[in-house]
Structures are given as structure tokens and as C-alpha cells.
Amino acid sequence: MSDLDLKERLIKALKGESVDKTPAVSVTQTAIVNLMDWTGAAWPEAHSDANKMAELAVSSHEMAGLEGVRYPYCLTVLAEAMGCEINFGTKDRQPSVIGHPYPNGVDNLIMPDDLSSKGRIPVVTEATKIIREKVGDNVPLIAGMEGPVTLASDLVSVKKFMKWSIKKPQDFETILDFATDACIEYANILVDNGVDIISVPDPVASPDLMSPVTFDKILKPRLIRYAESVDCVKVLHICGDVTPILGMMADCKFEGLSIEEKVKDLKSAKETVGDRATIIGNISSPFTILSGTPEEVKESAKKALEGGIDVLAPGCGIAPHSPLNNVKAIVEARDEYFA
Amino acid sequence: MIDLDSSQFVVRYNVRVEKDMAPEEVAKNLFPSDEIIRSIAVAVFDGDEDAVIDGLTIAIQAGMKPLELINNGLMAGMDIVSTLYDDGMLYLPDVIISAQAMIEGIDHCKKLSKEVHKSKGKIVTFVVEGDIHDIGKKIVTVLLRAKGYDVMDLGADVPVEQVVAAVIKERPIMLSGTALMTTTLPAFNDVNSRLLKADIHVPVVCGGGAVTQDFASGYELGIYCEDAEDVPKIADSILTGFDVQHLRKVFHKH
Numbered sequence: 001m002s003d004l005d006l007k008e009r010l011i012k013a014l015k016g017e018s019v020d021k022t023p024a025v026s027v028t029q030t031a032i033v034n035l036m037d038w039t040g041a042a043w044p045e046a047h048s049d050a051n052k053m054a055e056l057a058v059s060s061h062e063m064a065g066l067e068g069v070r071y072p073y074c075l076t077v078l079a080e081a082m083g084c085e086i087n088f089g090t091k092d093r094q095p096s097v098i099g100h101p102y103p104n105g106v107d108n109l110i111m112p113d114d115l116s117s118k119g120r121i122p123v124v125t126e127a128t129k130i131i132r133e134k135v136g137d138n139v140p141l142i143a144g145m146e147g148p149v150t151l152a153s154d155l156v157s158v159k160k161f162m163k164w165s166i167k168k169p170q171d172f173e174t175i176l177d178f179a180t181d182a183c184i185e186y187a188n189i190l191v192d193n194g195v196d197i198i199s200v201p202d203p204v205a206s207p208d209l210m211s212p213v214t215f216d217k218i219l220k221p222r223l224i225r226y227a228e229s230v231d232c233v234k235v236l237h238i239c240g241d242v243t244p245i246l247g248m249m250a251d252c253k254f255e256g257l258s259i260e261e262k263v264k265d266l267k268s269a270k271e272t273v274g275d276r277a278t279i280i281g282n283i284s285s286p287f288t289i290l291s292g293t294p295e296e297v298k299e300s301a302k303k304a305l306e307g308g309i310d311v312l313a314p315g316c317g318i319a320p321h322s323p324l325n326n327v328k329a330i331v332e333a334r335d336e337y338f339a
Numbered sequence: 340m341i342d343l344d345s346s347q348f349v350v351r352y353n354v355r356v357e358k359d360m361a362p363e364e365v366a367k368n369l370f371p372s373d374e375i376i377r378s379i380a381v382a383v384f385d386g387d388e389d390a391v392i393d394g395l396t397i398a399i400q401a402g403m404k405p406l407e408l409i410n411n412g413l414m415a416g417m418d419i420v421s422t423l424y425d426d427g428m429l430y431l432p433d434v435i436i437s438a439q440a441m442i443e444g445i446d447h448c449k450k451l452s453k454e455v456h457k458s459k460g461k462i463v464t465f466v467v468e469g470d471i472h473d474i475g476k477k478i479v480t481v482l483l484r485a486k487g488y489d490v491m492d493l494g495a496d497v498p499v500e501q502v503v504a505a506v507i508k509e510r511p512i513m514l515s516g517t518a519l520m521t522t523t524l525p526a527f528n529d530v531n532s533r534l535l536k537a538d539i540h541v542p543v544v545c546g547g548g549a550v551t552q553d554f555a556s557g558y559e560l561g562i563y564c565e566d567a568e569d570v571p572k573i574a575d576s577i578l579t580g581f582d583v584q585h586l587r588k589v590f591h592k593h
Contacts (some may be wrong), residue, residue: 158474162432163439166386209474211430286548319549 005138025068027199029317030060034324044088050126065331075146081119092320147202152179206240227253250276260315266307278310294329301333383416386436405448458489460512466495467526517547531558
């Protein structure tokens, strides 16, 4: 079993199969300013330049030790390809959606004919090839993309999206189906280009924004359809304290569920999920990896490992100003735990 | 022996709330009793703007004063929504549609009234310079408006000068600033010192992913807030005369 390479170990762990030691990766954003300076591949260029995107992503594997290569660094690639306007941010500020193509209704939704050529999708597929060449077949490539709920809210604006959830249930379901179709198509483009794992942050599905009843009745069926239509190992990441919807997330047919430290009781989270999915996380990104010390990161990692975490990882995207030594401490903590 | 299973019900809002009761059923017991006013509060609860205007029209025809209907009907309905949201029975989409219905109702009443409606107080909300993550600020703004505050929303990535200028012009009872990224935290320092320099001692509620209690406590005007639901409570406390030290005692949780 000690012959497992990084890719085999991560995929086995995500599927709930036994492994020699818990993998330590990030399924959320990995770029930090330290590494941007080191590689010369910085935001915002690394969002649109395949070589820079690849170089920065590989550095968090080679320099920070994370046992996978996770890219891109935003949740706006598909949104842009679908017609959203994007602010590309700065060296330490992530891109965000600032303009929405369908704020007034769902009468004229247009699915692009050739999605693979739209926006920065060619950049991500090109970066995938470059990364594979650099790290070989034994290191897992983890591509991130916005989930159907978040994409739907980007297409119409979050405020309209929430209003429609009550006032225009028909339009709400139509935009969700449209967004789900787009997510499935994009995910399959990623798989065809050699991505091993797809990580799907869907922050708008969080109970901070949508009710658990809406999640169960309306959002969950879309997430299930997505998961059943994409043939690779998938991780669903939802921000905030997802305790009220964790059981429903486990029904969504994703192999892994990535959670924040805001889910206080990891052991009962594991019980809730049972053998339906594995759990990834949950070292605090803002409070420990960003503002703590390497010792605090290790302490928090140890707690997660003792709690039975299946894959050790930050609870959410790594903040750009997190010190390199704190990111390194994630893998070091795992090594010390299994020494 | 009487078998009382206390896990089946709890008493909240002086109403016996049974387990798994729908929010509509809980609200039913909380609406005002007067039939005409009740229909306005129910329309706000349902987020139904047309029914709000219809209810107001009937009430005004019956001789009620538009400004009184703001408090007795519109705000009463919204208050129930806020309470059930605080308690996790309703969610943000419910608050948004009810707040919209309430605001349209208030505008309608203001138009029909010769007297001037006074809001509970002015509050300025903003996301600090350099940060564009504004969902937290949006939630805070909706909740404050829902509680009857006049909120001036400066938006995201707001330069310090603009925040200070708005405070000097509007003289709010409180500021609410959010930051998701630590890179932008120094902006709080600038806001704090510029306000003190102008001799304005208005509490600055600091929230968002990058802010910690220690950080907020480091500034003379800073109050740390972890949950958006607490922001209207902080504002209510300011109206009853709480100063920064007193607010910290009540709302700082760590």
C-alpha cells in the first residue's frame, strides 16, 4: 500500500477506500503572494495566461508541498464564458462577477455553440496540458469551477436570484437548469483534457443565503444531475456552517464534501454523512493559515486528523497573504501525525 | 401522571411553538389583532407589494393615518420576519422580499402624508477600500433597513475619504464596515483615525472574514461583529445610549 502515488492516494481517499496516510491538499484556491513573487507568475495575469496559471499552480505543489495541483484561482471562468462581466482584481484580490447577462428574466437564454472556445476556457485547458507535462501522471490535477447554484446567481445577480426563489419559482428553476447544463458541459471539457478531480465550490448554496428546504427540494436535484453527468471524482465545497444541509449534501453523489471549520463538530459531521461521501477540510483559512503560526496550523491539522477527516485541507480558499510556511505546515503536520 | 415531553414544544415570543411548525403558523400568532392592520402586516410577511398597497388604501379610507400605519402595520410585519430570521425559521430570500414590500409601503405612506416620517436613525454601510466582496454588507444593509433604519449604502471598494465625507455629511448613529481580505484591514485604521481627528466619535462595527475581535478592539471606535443578525441589535443598543465600551461588553463574544 505504501506504493501508492499521490494521485492514487487522493482518489482512493476521496472514494472512501483505505490508504496508508491521509492525503494533504487544497481543493480550494491555492495561490499566495509569496509564490507569485517567487515564480514571477502573479495575479491578475495568471487568470488569463496559461503558462503563468500553470507555473503558479505547480509552485504550490513543488514549493508548498501540497499533494496535488489545484487551479484556476477564481470562480469566474465559466461565468465569463456564459456572458458575465468580470473584474479581474489585483495581485491580492480575486476576480469577481460585476455584470449579469440575464437580470430581467429567462426568456432569451443563449447557450454558446462552442463553449470550449469561449472566454478563458481555452486558457484552462491549455494550462492543464502544461501542468501535466510538468508534474507527470502521478500527481493529481484538481480543477476548480463554480457550481450550478453560484453560476445561476451570477447569470441573474444574487439579489434577483434570491427573489425569484420565492416570487418566480418557475424562472428560478429555469435558470438553475440552464446553469446546470453549462456546468456539465464545462466539466466534461475539463475531464476530456485530462483533469483528474473536479472541485466545485458552490457558495451561494450555503444556508447563509438559501434555506435548507430550498436546498433539499430545488438545488439538490440539480447538483445530483451534475454529479451523475460528469465522469470523474468530484468534490462539493459549500461555505459557512453547513451543518443543517450536510446530510443533503451527502445525497448529491459527489465523492467528497469540503467543509469549513465553521462546522464545529467533525465527528458528528462524519456520522451524518456516513458512507455516502468523504469529508475534506477543515483548517481555518482566515484564522489559522492566514493569521496563525505554523504551530497553530499543525495543531488545527492534528485536530482534523483525530476527528477522522478523509483528506486534510484548508477549510476554504487560501488567502493570498497567507505565509508560505503556514501552507507548508499542512503537509508537515500530516507527516508528523503519521510518523 | 401527565406525560409532558418538553422536546415537542418550546415557548418563544410568548407563543407555544411546536416542533416542526411552519414559520407561517408561528407568524399567525404574532400578527397585530386589528383586522385592517393585520392584513398589511401579513402582506409584508408574504412579500406581496400589491397586497401591501391594497391594505394601506383600505386602512387610509377607514381613517387611519399613513404615518401610523408605517409603525403599526408595515414595521410590525417586518419585525416578525426579522425575529423568525434571527431564529433560523426564515432565510435571507424571505427578508429581501419582505423588506422590498415594506419599503414600497413606506414610500406610499410618505407620499400620502403631510407630516414627515422619522426613521429610527441613519447608518452608513461600506466595504473597505480594495475589497469587492460585498455579500456580507448586502445582508447587513437589508437587515438594518428591515428594522427601520435609514441606511446609506456606499457600496464596495470605498475609499477612506468617501467614508469620512459621508459620515461628516450624514452624521449617522453608526458605521458598518466589512473586509474579507487582510490586505485591506489598514483601511479601518485610517477610517478610525480620520474620524477621531474630526472629533466624531461614532461606533464603527467591523465584520467580515478577515476581521477578528482583537483587531477591532485595537481601534478606539471599533466594535467586532461576527453575525450579521447582531448588527441591528447593536444599532438598537446605540439608540438606548450604549457607548463603544458598553457595546463591546455586550457583543464581543470571545
